[in-house]
Amino acid sequence: MLSRTLAACLRKGNDLSKSSVLAEQTKTRYAATNGEFHALIVEAAHNHAVSAARRLNDRIPLVAPGTVVFDAESLMKEHTHLSKESLNMSADRLHLIAHAAPRA
Structure with missing residues (x-):
């Protein structure tokens, strides 16, 4: 079982990533599938240390399996989102971070 x-998760992820241009909704679904895949592995391990490590990783910005970055722009968006949450920055300062990323 x-x-x-796990194979179904892999197929779903592969199917989602086949497009050369990924819509934001597709990226979100891929990240959710990746998170589900890793959760299944951790659950199947029946190991408290592995479970604890996964919980810790879930709290580290850009490390959690549900955080998937496809390009520099997505990386900057995710970083901006995490920075806003972590630093409780006001919206009027976020434009400074968002425009700091080099444009491709």
């Missing part, structure tokens, strides 16, 4: 569920 686990191997079938």
Whole structure:
């Protein structure tokens, strides 16, 4: 059962990533699928240390399995989002961070 569920997650992720241009909704669905895949592995391990490590990783910006960055712009958006949450920055300062990323 686990191997079938993991394989289904992999297929879903592969299907979502086939497009050369990924819509924001597709990126969100891919990140959710990636998070589900990792959660299944951790659950199947039945190991408290692995579970604790996963919980810790989930709190580290840009490390959690549900955080997937596809390009520099997405990376900057995610970083901006996390910075806003972490630093409780006001919206009037976020434009400074958002425009700091080099344009491709």
